[in-house]
Amino acid sequence: MASIKDVAREAGVSTATVSRMMANKGYISDKARAKVEAAVKKLGYRPNRAAQQLRDPGSRIIALIVSDIQNPFFGELCRSVETFAQKRGFCVFVCNTDEDPQKEIHYLELVAQEQVAGVIISPSTQGLKPLKALQKQGIPAVLVDRQVGTDFDAVLSDNKEAAYRLTQRILQGGYRRIAGIFGANSFTAEERLAGFLSALAEAGQTAFPIRRIPAFENEGRAAMEQILQDNPAPDAVICSSALIATGAYRAIHKQKILIPNHIGFACFDDPPWATFVNPGLTVIRQPAALLGEAAAELLMKRIKDPERTSSILRLQGSLVERGSLR
Amino acid sequence: MASIKDVAREAGVSTATVSRMMANKGYISDKARAKVEAAVKKLGYRPNRAAQQLRDPGSRIIALIVSDIQNPFFGELCRSVETFAQKRGFCVFVCNTDEDPQKEIHYLELVAQEQVAGVIISPSTQGLKPLKALQKQGIPAVLVDRQVGTDFDAVLSDNKEAAYRLTQRILQGGYRRIAGIFGANSFTAEERLAGFLSALAEAGQTAFPIRRIPAFENEGRAAMEQILQDNPAPDAVICSSALIATGAYRAIHKQKILIPNHIGFACFDDPPWATFVNPGLTVIRQPAALLGEAAAELLMKRIKDPERTSSILRLQGSLVERGSLR
DNA sequence: TTACAATATGTAATCGTTTACATATAATTG
């Protein structure tokens, strides 16, 4: 690989001139510019990023650390983060932690070493240490979808409010024995549960048995199968995530129980199959694109002004009615 | 940020000793080791990656450049690449090009500057130049899902063969007027079309009108609506991708045409809703996880031995029967 | 004891950029 010295020699100028020319800084005569340009082209010169970074740290890369890249919600989030970042001249590296705290820590260290301009992360633990370490190195972080601590910028969906609304809607349908299947050890599930319970309490309803399970399809199906054997059976069910809902729906479908008359069905997130079942699923759709954009914007602001006080945004999801509630 | 000099001073040793200690190289006395360890901990020292990279280039990062991060196929691919890479001590940065050649070039340049250990890419153009440039910088690349040129390592699904099999299966169902909706300007669609035509020809069938469209849901729906008005109407349809199939299915569903009796339906990729419709979709499921693993493995091999002759793998998809074909 | 290897540490050059500073020339002003 050609270095700046090679270019300088080839063009018959000093390295300083080449450097200035590459960065469009200071004065360069047309003659020198032409010579340098020719040399650059001839040698295929590209500045060595490591050397640049050593001289003055910083980059135009932001890291997006997500807990599950296969989740369509994060897919949408990625895309919107990237679209927005690009407008501001930033690139995005996406890192997938697979909900593994080890991986999360590893990636946080990695992007710190790479000296990215900032990080957007949906943390999979409640641990603050790795994030604080980032902060100490002057790399700003914005939390998205999940909060940890309260010192960081964060962009969240208003899960509690959304759950509250959705539950109200269920009650409106005349359902009274409402089962809930909620993820365990999950920030969002926790908030959604709170909203669910609060709406129930407000309506003077006692909570129908609630399951807390690992948020996977199989677990969702198993939980639903159990619930359907309860006596009295529930007349509605609410699921805290798309994967859980997928399993639960399968269980209901298998037993040929009719939605929405025999049982009402509602969930969070908008699974890709929501419009392919009959009736379609009534859901709270998360504002993934908005979250991504807001997170990116917040990060840009903080990069510009590291001293600004941290802000926490809560964005509303939308209640999408498709018929799975009476 | 503390530098190696700070640590050396704090520990009362030279920078060389600190460096050796960090890398576990050469001789270090227990006394010195202890002092350095203490200093490192006290100052929170972490080696500056840029400086290391300047001294001796190379990293343990591989870049995965995909054309559409929202596509579940690529989601699965990402995950398997990462799982495999991790086993070998590599991390993965995912870059999304959104099928935009500009972005692709930009990311290729970026990861070259970052001096990643290697690149896995599903190229969105047929342009070889950017890849050759990478190569010249000594950064190996493996193509996945799509091929460009023939000099690079590549891991592809055997689209033609798969299309051939799927078409044979359709013919087996007694369908004879088989419409095809295929993506335009798409490497995979091209191959799939070839297999489709070859199976038809072999069966002595003339091809029923074939549409080439941009691979989006709306375009798929529009194309299907048109096709349904043809006279004679087709008795089966094959779609070259999940998005196209989604639109096409909607069009069929809307007109209450019965699958599989009035019309047979088959497609490539396995849309998330494939098991939620009735009957389920008969598809060719792409071996995404296998592709990812194979690509990662190939890349590792090439990183170890840059001189090995390039190999092109073709992996078989599986025909999943679910009832949408008679 | 001498000689030689093994162990332990330090010195200083190097990687490729950027930039403050010095210097030189050209253009502009009074």
Added chain:
DNA sequence: CAATTATATGTAAACGATTACATATTGTAA
């Protein structure tokens, strides 16, 4: 025309780590 300013370029010192080489201290074999 002298004095000033704007333009143009070069010199050399950083940035933070690694490592070949030199040197010093042990241990060990003859």
